[in-house]
Amino acid sequence: MFEHTQMKCLHALLDTIIPPDDYPGAVEAGVGDYLQRQLAGDLAESLSSYETWLADLDAEARAVNGTDFADMTPRERAELLTRVETGVVKARWSIEPAAFFREIVEHCAEGYYSDSGNGGNRGGIAWRMIGFEVTG
Amino acid sequence: MSDYDAIVVGSGAGGGVAAAVLAEAGKSVLLLERGRNLSFEAVGRDHLRNQRMPVYGHNAGPDIDGNPRTIEADSFPILVGQALGDLRLLRPHEPGYQNNAACVGSGTRVYAGQAWRFMPQDFRMASEYGLPKGSSLADWPITYEDMAPYYEKVEWEIGICGDHRTMTHLPAYDRPYPMPALPLPHKSGIHKRGLESLGWQWLRVPRLINSVPYNDRPGCINCQHCVGYACPADAKNGSQNTTVPRALRSGNCTLRAEVMVERLDSSDGGRITGVTVIDAAGERQTYTADVLVLSCGAVETARLLLNSATRHEPTGIGNSGDQVGRNLQGHYYPGAAGLFPDVMFDGVGPGCSIATCEFNHGNDGIIGGGFLGDEDIVTPITLWKRFYPPDAPRWGIEAKRFMRDNFRRINDVTGPVQEIPSPEARVTVNPRVKDKYGIPVVHLSGKTHPETVRSARFMHERAKEWLLASGATKVWGKPPPRYLSGGQHQAGTCRMGEDSATSVVDPFCRVHSHDNLFIADGSPHVTNGGFNPVETIMALAWRTAENIVKRW
Numbered sequence: 001m002f003e004h005t006q007m008k009c010l011h012a013l014l015d016t017i018i019p020p021d022d023y024p025g026a027v028e029a030g031v032g033d034y035l036q037r038q039l040a041g042d043l044a045e046s047l048s049s050y051e052t053w054l055a056d057l058d059a060e061a062r063a064v065n066g067t068d069f070a071d072m073t074p075r076e077r078a079e080l081l082t083r084v085e086t087g088v089v090k091a092r093w094s095i096e097p098a099a100f101f102r103e104i105v106e107h108c109a110e111g112y113y114s115d116s117g118n119g120g121n122r123g124g125i126a127w128r129m130i131g132f133e134v135t136g
Numbered sequence: 137m138s139d140y141d142a143i144v145v146g147s148g149a150g151g152g153v154a155a156a157v158l159a160e161a162g163k164s165v166l167l168l169e170r171g172r173n174l175s176f177e178a179v180g181r182d183h184l185r186n187q188r189m190p191v192y193g194h195n196a197g198p199d200i201d202g203n204p205r206t207i208e209a210d211s212f213p214i215l216v217g218q219a220l221g222d223l224r225l226l227r228p229h230e231p232g233y234q235n236n237a238a239c240v241g242s243g244t245r246v247y248a249g250q251a252w253r254f255m256p257q258d259f260r261m262a263s264e265y266g267l268p269k270g271s272s273l274a275d276w277p278i279t280y281e282d283m284a285p286y287y288e289k290v291e292w293e294i295g296i297c298g299d300h301r302t303m304t305h306l307p308a309y310d311r312p313y314p315m316p317a318l319p320l321p322h323k324s325g326i327h328k329r330g331l332e333s334l335g336w337q338w339l340r341v342p343r344l345i346n347s348v349p350y351n352d353r354p355g356c357i358n359c360q361h362c363v364g365y366a367c368p369a370d371a372k373n374g375s376q377n378t379t380v381p382r383a384l385r386s387g388n389c390t391l392r393a394e395v396m397v398e399r400l401d402s403s404d405g406g407r408i409t410g411v412t413v414i415d416a417a418g419e420r421q422t423y424t425a426d427v428l429v430l431s432c433g434a435v436e437t438a439r440l441l442l443n444s445a446t447r448h449e450p451t452g453i454g455n456s457g458d459q460v461g462r463n464l465q466g467h468y469y470p471g472a473a474g475l476f477p478d479v480m481f482d483g484v485g486p487g488c489s490i491a492t493c494e495f496n497h498g499n500d501g502i503i504g505g506g507f508l509g510d511e512d513i514v515t516p517i518t519l520w521k522r523f524y525p526p527d528a529p530r531w532g533i534e535a536k537r538f539m540r541d542n543f544r545r546i547n548d549v550t551g552p553v554q555e556i557p558s559p560e561a562r563v564t565v566n567p568r569v570k571d572k573y574g575i576p577v578v579h580l581s582g583k584t585h586p587e588t589v590r591s592a593r594f595m596h597e598r599a600k601e602w603l604l605a606s607g608a609t610k611v612w613g614k615p616p617p618r619y620l621s622g623g624q625h626q627a628g629t630c631r632m633g634e635d636s637a638t639s640v641v642d643p644f645c646r647v648h649s650h651d652n653l654f655i656a657d658g659s660p661h662v663t664n665g666g667f668n669p670v671e672t673i674m675a676l677a678w679r680t681a682e683n684i685v686k687r688w
């Protein structure tokens with residue numbers, strides 16, 4: 001689905017949206033797997049937007065920082081996304097940056113916080129973190 | 137000679153009761169259901185595909201492919217589904233479709249089982265409040281006193297837990313509930329104190345749940361997946377484990393699932409003689425019966441009548457007064473969410489245990505009102521999508537920390553508002569769009585009456601007051617805009633009345649123009665109360681079926 005650089009960019013993005021701390025970040029919790037599955041299924045129509053948006057994000061990173069998004073530090077990535085979120089961008093985006101970012105955030109949360117049967121929230125880790133225990 | 141004494145179409149709340157009462161009275165019954173008979177595993181626990189949170193699909197039908205409906209673009213506040221000329225084409229899990237469910241048991245397979253009697257005033261809304269301009273508000277032709285014995289039957293025979301002493305908004309009960317109320321979750325105790333501090337009435341929410349073993353099935357194990365899912369203990373009482381098995385145990389009922397009724401069949405003289413169905417293999421069959429009971433839910437019952445036109449009734453069965461499909465209503469659900477200083481969540485399901493009927497009636501300048509209750513357990517992704525504070529961070533380490541610190545501190549209260557019916561809120565059929573069986577689909581149009589929106593705004597403010605009184609440090613939420621409402625609480629499309637010019641069925645839910653055609657679901661409700669409707673649907677179906685037997 002995604003080739004190597006796109007995947008690197010996607011994973012860096014997901015881990016900026018839900019970063020690791022003493023609990024796993026998005027990627028370690030399986031959100032990448034959740035998205036792969038969804039983009040081949042219910043979200044198939046969003047795949048090309050993802051590809052475009054990720055390419056634009058890398059272009060933005062190069063315009064701002066001179067590197068790909070994945071090669072920025074976590075703090076730099078968060079700062080860049082804060083600007084993207086408010087629509088303050090340097091590169092020429094071929095897709096509306098802020099609106100689609102909100103969609104990606106939503107998909108990321110779906111993967112992280114929904115049941116692990118969907119591919120994310122591996123081993124119920126997100127539920128353990130927030131205190132949602134399933135007893136029956 | 138007919139194949140069966142009676143055919144019941146639809147195995148949900150009303151259909152289950154009708155089948156059981158008729159079969160136990162010795163009538164041979166064919167119970168037809170378009171959906172599947174779903175196991176616990178088949179319903180599953182997908183947090184993104186269930187009847188409570190249908191983001192990408194749902195778990196109790198109908199199948200999302202092959203069962204479309206159309207809706208006027210302006211009947212819904214956001215653009216829903218896909219464009220189809222000027223209309224929107226909807227799949228069953230999409231907003232605006234007005235879905236309840238399609239499986240053996242229908243919504244009762246996965247519901248929350250909140251079990252409310254309507255109040256006496258709910259049966260005489262026009263007398264209480266007059267007729268708002270543009271509305272079709274009317275009194276029921278029957279009263280609370282007519283319904284009370286049937287409410288009691290449902291409470292004892294299907295199984296409802298609760299505490300009748302707390303139901304101070306109703307006339308005294310003749311019999312208590314057969315089971316005590318469920319244990320009170322921690323947060324419900326806090327909300328109870330909130331109500332007490334405001335001086336508002338409180339009650340223990342009655343539920344179609346075995347709080348203790350009852351009717352040969354176990355008691356609730358307080359799991360976290362009640363509303364929107366199937367019960368792991370089989371302690372939640374739906375049609376699939378109460379009335380439908382009762383009908384089958386009588387030896388007089390045949391259940392056929394995955395069979396879609398295409399139309400009602402009629403004799404040359406216009407008498408209803410049976411049904412034509414299409415089964416899962418796509419085969420068309422006909423069955424004859426002396427009596428027909430339609431229990432397809434308010435939207436699909438209207439569709440079936442409209443799709444069964446004859447030479448005698450060219451605009452649809454029972455539709456000479458142009459009433460079939462009008463007055464579609466459900467419930468607006470205003471509410472609010474709040475952030476609490478202490479942990480509210482203790483994981484004790486189902487969750488909704490405390491409510492107040494302080495505002496169902498008698499609100500200055502408001503027509504009716506509704507109850508407000510605390511909420512069933514909210515799954516993490518549902519909290520994220522529905523109850524997350526609008527100003528809290530959505531991404532980054534702050535968002536993760538916010539969920540971690542506050543998932544168990546966010547809590548909401550909400551409740552159904554009595555809708556003021558509009559004749560323009562309407563189900564018709566769209567002959568240009570067919571479902572997978574080749575049957576013309578439902579077309580939806582109109583909106584609720586503006587008075588509904590006013591009531592909802594009023595209740596939204598009360599919800600915020602309650603949360604603050606319970607100790608919330610911050611509250612949020614918005615009152616809903618005006619749109620077409622029906623959905624899981626759909627009702628009203630074949631209203632009950634004395635006059636065939638202004639109603640579809642008589643006070644015993646018999647279609648005016650036919651002596652052998654009855655409706656037993658939410659369709660006959662003239663108004664839908666400020667309460668979840670299922671106990672009323674079951675009680676009314678009981679009364680209807682008992683009367684069919686009496687007059688046989």
Ligand SMILES: Cc1cc2nc3c(=O)[nH]c(=O)nc-3n(C[C@H](O)[C@H](O)[C@H](O)COP(=O)(O)OP(=O)(O)OC[C@H]3O[C@@H](n4cnc5c(N)ncnc54)[C@H](O)[C@@H]3O)c2cc1C
Nearest residue numbers: 146148149150170238242243248249250397657658668670
């Ligand atoms: C998640 C959820 C939670 C809910 N919680 C509550 C609650 O707490 N309290 C409450 O009061 N209510 C609740 N409800 C609503 C409740 O389930 C409905 O009010 C009730 O089921 C409606 O009963 P009915 O008889 O009108 O129709 P339904 O129960 O919907 O039954 C209609 C049946 O007819 C079948 N059918 C339709 N057309 C055809 C056809 N042409 N041929 C064959 N079969 C057909 C359908 O597939 C369906 O199974 C909830 C619903 C859901 C989904």
Ligand code: SF4
Nearest residue numbers: 356357359362367485
């Ligand atoms: S809370 Fe769980 S165990 Fe109890 S009735 Fe609901 S689904 Fe069943």
